[in-house]
Amino acid sequence: MKLPYKRVLAFAAALGIGFILAPQPDPPFTGHGDPAALTQLYQRWKNAHEQSASPDTLQLGLSYSKALSARFSPAAGRLQLNLRTGRLQAAVSDLPATGQYELWLLDNHSPSRQRLRIGQLEPTADGHRLAVQLDPQQMRGFTLDAAAIVQAGTSPDNGGLLFGSPSLLQRLYFTEHDWPGTTLAAAGGVSAPERAPFEFLLPKTAQAGNFGRGPQLAQLIARGQKIFTEETFGGNGRTCATCHRPDNNHTIDPNYIAKLPKSDPLFVAETRPELADLEKPALLRQFALFVANADGFDRPPVMRSASHLLGLANTLTFERAVNPGYGNGEFTQDEAYFNSHDSEAQQSGTHTQAIGWSGDGAPDGGSLRDFAKGAIKQHMPKTLIRAENIDFRLPTEDELDALEAYMLSLGRSSELNLANMYFKSPLVQNGLLLFNTKNNPKAADGSVIFGATANCNGCHFNAGGISSTTNANPTRDTGVERMRDQLHHLADPTLAYDGGFGQLQQNDCGPNYDEICFSDGSVSPSGTSSRPAGHHGLNRFNTPSLVEAADTAPFFHNNSVTTLEESVAYYSSDAFNSSPGAFTSSKANRQGKLDSSQVIAVALFLRSINVLENIRSSNLLDKKAMEQNGEPSLKSLKLAIADTQDAVEVLQQAVINPYPEALEKLQQALNLETMAGNRFYPGRIGLLRQAIALKEQARNLMVSGG
Known part of the structure; x- marks a missing residue:
């Protein structure tokens, strides 16, 4: 017997199967990647870029590339190309005065990987410079994927010293931007009679067209997810996901x-x-530590953990000595590094991003896009000769677009608003109040009052990785490399000490101030450290977000602290309190002296915000699974289950569980998601709807606002 049409629809809806009259394409599988998160990031970048002084100028940072340079060079510079006039300028500092150097532009899209010599740099009082007018006829058919400073008489492939390339956000902007025809000067300075658009030169993403169309962006992220998890780049079998596991918070x-x-x-x-x-x-x-030649392959490697990638887009802004619209940073070395990579980066986010544990982990222009190149050469070669196109291959420009899109779309798209959050457990709320302060208060006589605050807000504004003063990611020496009896050094006493940010040799590293490491040469200002006289050299590392901390243990750049409670307690230790990180450059005291109950309260607060993020992420993945079919749906659901499981474990592993009722709701949701993982279960969409509702109930039991 045939059921009436409306009854069929009602029956299907009741089972939660879904019912469509015509086949619809499945949404692409993006994993944890969220097109909405990348869209928000791009719109922020675009608004800032168009408000800058020169929105029509393409700017690239030029610096040593661990992946591409023929040898190490401390030199750095920038390239500027006016996209309306074709005027190109390059400025480089710290190249040896006795050498001769050329600027080349690279087209990595063409089958022949076209290389175009632009001209020779001229020595000046402050470095080397070149200014030329590009010939549109000479450039016809050329795509500017990268720029290189090369030793004269060689090529970028065998004599390149400095490299730089446009970021994904620049490429997206050029893809969607309407560039009208522009009058260009032909070779020899004679004005060309025709108005020729310069659009052909601009690097674009593979998904050309209107960036605002979500499906196109989702396809780009989906391709990045596939490359991240499956592509070995002709190497030893590893992928990006070998060390950054999607089912383990990347x-x-x-x-x-x-x-x-x-x-x-x-x-x-x-x-x-x-x-x-x-x-x-x-x-x-034992410690999940990887060999990292952070200071170059000709220097001793250091040991570093694989930092998680969630919410990465929120912590990329590099802190400068002067941060337009915000407070000043603390180190002139930051300004020098920033300026040498990209003078526009603070406004545009195009380059000079805070990458890697030391904040300077990316080759080339210092961007997330460039970081992938160095990671492939470091971790994926067939042999330690690391010969390109023999031991590994570098990603194509289209692959880099996709990888960057995926990584920038991971995790939350914005910071929390702690001032608007109220936790319903007094233990957690006390942890929030301790956390969300900046400096120790002072008594009437000017003496510091300890124990009233945890002083976390200064470097971890809203529990992220951004300074409340500079609105950028700070690099600080918090004494971690001076800790005594670090477990990995006990396990292998031959290990080199890690100097963090910079590549200059420093001779007073380690707990006894007698080890060699490589840093940036910065020193702590007078009165901001209790270290012995003459030993004020800094070993600075960047500031990670704490929203995701509770389920991404162990902690710090070398996994030297294993539990969340221990990491909170570290900031009341002698190692931290004697470090420059315990003071600001203006000598404000941020030493920590929390008692054990306060340590637990702060840790409970951090666990709670981690659970809230787990709920947000797993609900988003459940919704993706409901929209998809077949294998993509099951893969999204698997990631959702992992996030819900994390939420359960984060509460279960607490010294005290402040939310037993919320934990019960989360466990019920996890059971429903697990049942829905059976592809043959007829009501799986209904189960996922119930799971989402239970997790929202758990959230409401924990907090209001935010």
């Missing part, structure tokens, strides 16, 4: 590593003799 830890089979590509240093020194296997398994 990081990796010792507990996760312990569950992996010996055949996992993570362990190639154990299974391939030619890669025996790629990692230190015992330290990788």
